[in-house]
Amino acid sequence: MNEDLPVVGSTAIPAAELRWRFSRSSGPGGQGVNTTDSRVELSFDLASTTVFSPPRQARALDRLAGRLVDGVLTITAAEHRSQLRNREAARARLAMTLRDAVAPDPPNRRPTRPSRGSQRRRVDQKKRRGDVKRLRRSPED
Structure with missing residues (x-):
């Protein structure tokens, strides 16, 4: 199995920059779930990587700020x-x-403006909808 990450844009992340942790998983697996470390945590230090160019790295840090820990x-x-x-x-x-x-x-x-035809169709649809609601009312209203 290739340890390099699939290509991100035109960049492959080397295995040396990835940290793996394994632990016991919950969920399906029967008795094996109690003995095998099948849960995987993959960590990547985005702040100190040299894989991405500085603008791409800054963009990623900004967009993923809520998911990053240090x-x-x-x-x-x-x-x-x-x-x-x-x-x-x-x-x-x-x-x-x-x-x-x-x-x-x-x-x-x-920015664009709605066309005259689309404005007319919108108003016509509102009028039809209002007519339907008016016709549903009881006569004493």
């Missing part, structure tokens, strides 16, 4: 019964999280 991002995986599959799930989740965090902002929206 600049370290921790991903937990315990949904599978085997440690191997949980390792793969944690690695994929870390890659997806970092990919989203370093992605550039979408272009700003150019």
Whole structure:
């Protein structure tokens, strides 16, 4: 199994920058759940990594600020019964999280005005809806 993280943008994170911790998991597994360390915690020190360029690193630190503890991002995986599959799930989740965090902002929206036709359709729909409600009322109102 390749220890490098899947590509994040055009960057692969080396295994030396990843910290793995294993513990007993809750959930499915029968008697084996009491003896195997299948729960996986994958930690990546985002604040001190040299993998990303400074602007991408700053963007990721800003976007993930609520999830970081002392600049370290921790991903937990315990949904599978085997440690191997949980390792793969944690690695994929870390890659997806970092990919989203370093992605550039979408272009700003150019403000536009509603067309005359769309305004007319909106008002017509409001009138039809009001008519329906008016017709539902009892005659003594």
